[in-house]
Amino acid sequence: MAAKLSDVAKEAGCSVTxxxxxxxxxxxxxxxxxxxxxxxxxxxxxxxxxxxRSLQGKKMKLIGLIFPGITNPFFAELVQDVxxxxxxxxxxxxxxxxxQNKKKEHEYLRMLQANQVDALLQGLTI
Numbered sequence: 001m002a003a004k005l006s007d008v009a010k011e012a013g014c015s016v017t018x019x020x021x022x023x024x025x026x027x028x029x030x031x032x033x034x035x036x037x038x039x040x041x042x043x044x045x046x047x048x049x050x051x052x053r054s055l056q057g058k059k060m061k062l063i064g065l066i067f068p069g070i071t072n073p074f075f076a077e078l079v080q081d082v083x084x085x086x087x088x089x090x091x092x093x094x095x096x097x098x099x100q101n102k103k104k105e106h107e108y109l110r111m112l113q114a115n116q117v118d119a120l121l122q123g124l125t126i
Contacts, residue, residue, distance in 0.1 A: 003044035011040035023048055064112035066096045066105060067123035075123055082121065091118070 009016045014033065021027050022037040040046070063086055067075045083093045094112065098105035105122075112120055 003046040005046075007044055008037065008040045008046050011044055012036045060116055060118055061091050062094065062115070062117045063091050064094050064096065064108075064115075064117040064120045065123070066098050066108050066112070066120070068098050068100045068105075070095070070097045078123070 005016050005019055009019045012019065012033075013036065018029070018033060019037050019040075022029055022034050065079060065082065067079060070076055070079060079095060083095075086093055094115070094117065096105075096108040096112070098108060109120070
Protein backbone atom coordinates (compact mmCIF):
# COMPACT_ATOMS: atom_id res chain seq x y z
CA MET A 1 0.00 0.00 0.00
CA ALA A 2 1.21 3.51 -0.83
CA ALA A 3 2.60 5.65 1.96
CA LYS A 4 0.44 8.55 3.11
CA LEU A 5 1.36 12.00 4.34
CA SER A 6 0.65 10.87 7.90
CA ASP A 7 3.10 7.96 7.48
CA VAL A 8 5.83 10.38 6.43
CA ALA A 9 5.05 12.65 9.39
CA LYS A 10 5.26 9.72 11.82
CA GLU A 11 8.54 8.51 10.32
CA ALA A 12 10.04 12.02 10.38
CA GLY A 13 8.75 12.74 13.88
CA CYS A 14 6.81 15.84 12.93
CA SER A 15 3.29 16.96 12.09
CA VAL A 16 1.41 16.40 8.83
CA THR A 17 1.35 20.18 8.43
CA UNK A 18 5.14 20.31 8.59
CA UNK A 19 5.45 17.57 5.94
CA UNK A 20 3.03 19.49 3.72
CA UNK A 21 5.02 22.69 4.19
CA UNK A 22 8.25 20.87 3.23
CA UNK A 23 6.67 19.35 0.11
CA UNK A 24 5.19 22.70 -0.97
CA UNK A 25 8.26 24.72 0.11
CA UNK A 26 5.99 26.98 2.13
CA UNK A 27 7.11 29.07 5.08
CA UNK A 28 10.31 28.88 7.07
CA UNK A 29 11.61 25.41 7.87
CA UNK A 30 15.00 24.50 9.21
CA UNK A 31 17.30 22.48 6.98
CA UNK A 32 17.30 19.76 9.66
CA UNK A 33 13.51 19.44 9.43
CA UNK A 34 13.58 19.38 5.63
CA UNK A 35 16.28 16.70 5.68
CA UNK A 36 14.27 14.53 8.11
CA UNK A 37 11.12 14.82 5.99
CA UNK A 38 12.93 14.10 2.71
CA UNK A 39 14.69 11.11 4.30
CA UNK A 40 11.33 9.76 5.50
CA UNK A 41 9.83 10.28 2.03
CA UNK A 42 12.69 8.34 0.43
CA UNK A 43 12.52 5.55 3.02
CA UNK A 44 8.77 5.12 2.54
CA UNK A 45 8.94 5.74 -1.22
CA UNK A 46 6.34 8.46 -0.74
CA UNK A 47 4.93 10.22 -3.80
CA UNK A 48 2.59 13.21 -3.40
CA UNK A 49 -0.93 12.45 -4.61
CA UNK A 50 -1.34 14.41 -7.86
CA UNK A 51 -5.12 14.16 -7.81
CA UNK A 52 -5.32 15.54 -4.27
CA ARG A 53 -3.00 18.39 -5.25
CA SER A 54 -5.17 19.23 -8.27
CA LEU A 55 -8.27 19.35 -6.04
CA GLN A 56 -6.50 21.98 -3.96
CA GLY A 57 -6.13 24.09 -7.09
CA LYS A 58 -2.49 23.25 -7.64
CA LYS A 59 -1.27 22.37 -11.11
CA MET A 60 -0.53 18.75 -11.88
CA LYS A 61 2.42 19.81 -14.09
CA LEU A 62 1.23 17.13 -16.53
CA ILE A 63 0.73 17.61 -20.28
CA GLY A 64 -1.09 15.17 -22.55
CA LEU A 65 0.22 14.55 -26.07
CA ILE A 66 -1.89 12.72 -28.65
CA PHE A 67 -0.30 11.92 -31.99
CA PRO A 68 -1.61 9.92 -34.97
CA GLY A 69 1.56 7.84 -35.25
CA ILE A 70 4.80 8.13 -33.37
CA THR A 71 6.73 6.05 -35.90
CA ASN A 72 6.46 8.91 -38.39
CA PRO A 73 9.91 10.57 -38.22
CA PHE A 74 8.35 14.05 -38.13
CA PHE A 75 6.19 13.21 -35.12
CA ALA A 76 8.97 11.27 -33.38
CA GLU A 77 11.29 14.27 -33.54
CA LEU A 78 8.50 16.66 -32.56
CA VAL A 79 7.51 14.54 -29.54
CA GLN A 80 11.13 14.36 -28.41
CA ASP A 81 11.61 18.13 -28.68
CA VAL A 82 8.31 18.92 -26.95
CA UNK A 83 8.99 16.46 -24.11
CA UNK A 84 12.53 17.79 -23.59
CA UNK A 85 11.31 21.40 -23.47
CA UNK A 86 8.43 20.61 -21.10
CA UNK A 87 10.65 18.53 -18.79
CA UNK A 88 13.08 21.45 -18.47
CA UNK A 89 10.13 23.53 -17.30
CA UNK A 90 9.07 20.99 -14.68
CA UNK A 91 6.31 19.24 -16.61
CA UNK A 92 5.81 15.53 -17.20
CA UNK A 93 4.24 14.15 -20.39
CA UNK A 94 1.67 11.45 -21.07
CA UNK A 95 2.19 10.31 -24.66
CA UNK A 96 -0.73 8.73 -26.49
CA UNK A 97 -0.37 7.07 -29.89
CA UNK A 98 -3.79 7.28 -31.58
CA UNK A 99 -2.56 5.40 -34.64
CA GLN A 100 -4.89 7.24 -37.06
CA ASN A 101 -7.85 5.73 -35.13
CA LYS A 102 -10.57 8.27 -34.23
CA LYS A 103 -12.16 6.02 -31.57
CA LYS A 104 -8.79 5.51 -29.89
CA GLU A 105 -8.11 9.25 -30.08
CA HIS A 106 -11.46 10.04 -28.37
CA GLU A 107 -10.70 7.48 -25.64
CA TYR A 108 -7.35 9.15 -25.01
CA LEU A 109 -9.01 12.57 -24.90
CA ARG A 110 -11.46 11.36 -22.25
CA MET A 111 -8.69 9.72 -20.23
CA LEU A 112 -6.52 12.85 -20.30
CA GLN A 113 -9.46 15.05 -19.30
CA ALA A 114 -10.28 12.68 -16.43
CA ASN A 115 -6.67 12.94 -15.25
CA GLN A 116 -6.95 16.74 -15.33
CA VAL A 117 -3.85 17.40 -17.38
CA ASP A 118 -2.79 21.05 -17.45
CA ALA A 119 -2.74 21.12 -21.24
CA LEU A 120 -3.27 18.91 -24.24
CA LEU A 121 -1.25 18.91 -27.44
CA GLN A 122 -2.76 17.04 -30.33
CA GLY A 123 -0.73 16.25 -33.44
CA LEU A 124 -2.34 16.76 -36.83
CA THR A 125 -2.60 14.09 -39.49
CA ILE A 126 -0.10 14.67 -42.29
